[in-house]
Amino acid sequence: MDRKPLNTHFHIHWTTKKILDWEPFKSHAEALARAQEVAGPSDLFSVEELSAKCPICGAKAASAS
Secondary structure, three states: OOOOOOOOEEEEEEOOOOEEOOOOEOOHHHHHHHHHHHOOOOOOEEEEEEOOOOOOOOOHHHHOO
């Protein structure tokens, strides 16, 4: 079984806005569901997996709820 590194988390990358969303998610599925919920008709996005070297939150996502 593959184990994910400690503090692995996910952010939404809005390609039409050239930014990563600041909000961390604990799973790919959770981030994807949120992106689909808030995306506009012309918004493009991907879900990015990040770790302790996260440029946005410094991997504080592990303690986020």
